[in-house]
Amino acid sequence: MKKFNCSIFLIYTFAFCCYSQLSQDFETRIEESGLDLSYPLGCRRTKDHEVVWLHEGKAIALGNNIFNNDIRFAIETPYDLDRNLMIKNLKPDDAGRYQCKEYPDSNGSIIADYLLRLRAKASIPVSSDSRVNVLENDEVRLWCNATGLPVPKITWYAIESNNQQEFIKDIGVKGRMLGISNVSRYCSTTFQCQASNKYKETYPVYKNITLDVKFLPDVQIKVRVNGTNFLVADTISSNRAEQIELVCDVFANPLTKITWYRDKTTIGHYSAGESSPIKNDKDKTNYLYTLTNIQTNTKEPRYWSFPLVFQADGQYTSGKYWCEVTNEVGSSRKYVQIMQN
Known part of the structure; x- marks a missing residue:
């Protein structure tokens, strides 16, 4: 389910018609x-x-x-x-x-x-680009300039989805400009401005403007041993030969690169656009690890999961594991300590 959830502010705008100077009795x-x-x-x-x-x-x-x-x-x-x-x-x-x-x-x-x-029928000859990029916590203004006579009324909507069905929701803003302050990641949605003047009109004309909010990655590591339920912990103890599965869960926009490390050694990484993860060939112990394909969420494309699987093998697999995620906004990382009983 995708819902509009952000703080809008009103922008009062005035339209000026520029004609040569009219006499008082025109x-x-x-x-x-x-x-x-x-x-x-x-x-x-x-x-x-x-x-x-x-x-x-x-x-x-x-x-x-x-x-x-x-x-x-x-x-x-x-x-x-x-x-x-x-x-x-x-x-x-x-x-x-x-x-x-x-x-x-x-x-x-x-x-x-x-x-x-x-x-003239209502039209929207100029507007914001069909896709507008903004950083989280910034301010953004989306606009639609409508023409026609009678002067069109402009109403703003957010396009939401529920059970794979889209519908539009009136967000209570009228006028040519939509302002959003302190933009959050949850403001990422497609907005629609509709212009209507009821003149030779079957349906209002509209423009869709997608707001793409870019933000620092959120990272979490979940762990399970021998196929048990996943848990989130800073330290995990295991016995020799037990199967360890670490999953790096990421919420980021955009996603550029996810990398797994053991202590100071790079195990492997996945970069956006690649078909599969790439191991570090210079690591002599890379045969111990399996990097499975990135798992994505069709309902929320900003969620990613990057699993790392290995068998506990004493000194070769004990240590601090960490997942680092980078994008154009910055980088984030999480750690988990794997210890052998």
Whole structure:
């Protein structure tokens, strides 16, 4: 079973729409992409001046003449002084600020000022990478930038699993940013940000972001003699010819290398990516030891077990055994003393 378990904090963010400066009396028009304007953008010239239409500060029409050679644009003049701008088959690039100004006029007096916005389905064009690495106890921020009109609402979920079935859990965070402080190893999970604005929407759009928490290995040695139950102890006494099995249990992310030692002698090691353990060929007593393949846990891939098996044989096998595990965060080790009765 995998569950979300970490400390989140709220990050308040503000979105700023950057349009050229709007006049105090501007009008917002919300229209449908792919359709015509529901009615023209109105403008009426004065008797002394013609008008120029601007889109995001760029002239697109003077008087009755359209500059951009786009047949979707037209100046309509139901009355002599009218210079109304009509746009058909609206496209996303048509959104923005439209101004009708007197021409020529050194002051550039604004007659009409509009902000044209087009309804759009929710989308998440940019977000955190699909996989984010962080060290345990650090702070991390995951983010999703959603666009659309109406403005999408963003909700964060954690993907959990139970009996090999995945489901999503609402973690109570809304907005473009998810912050996690003092990240623990138990925060390693896949988060999902969903964006929804109910416009032409069957399901919310989403992005999955996997948080990979790297941490110092936890190591434990368990021991059993002649196939009895495993136990954890600092010292084990055995009789000659008894079979000793030491298992190095590791919880680490990532796992780089596990090494078994007897006193100062290296017995053998396993490195991540290798098909099997490798013995120390320089150790003349390595024939006494059997290094079995790494055992893994399919439900929790960060758990590893590295068994070492041998028969008690007096001075050759008595001593301090230790297992050392290293990764990019650091190294950890555990010891057990094997004594012969």
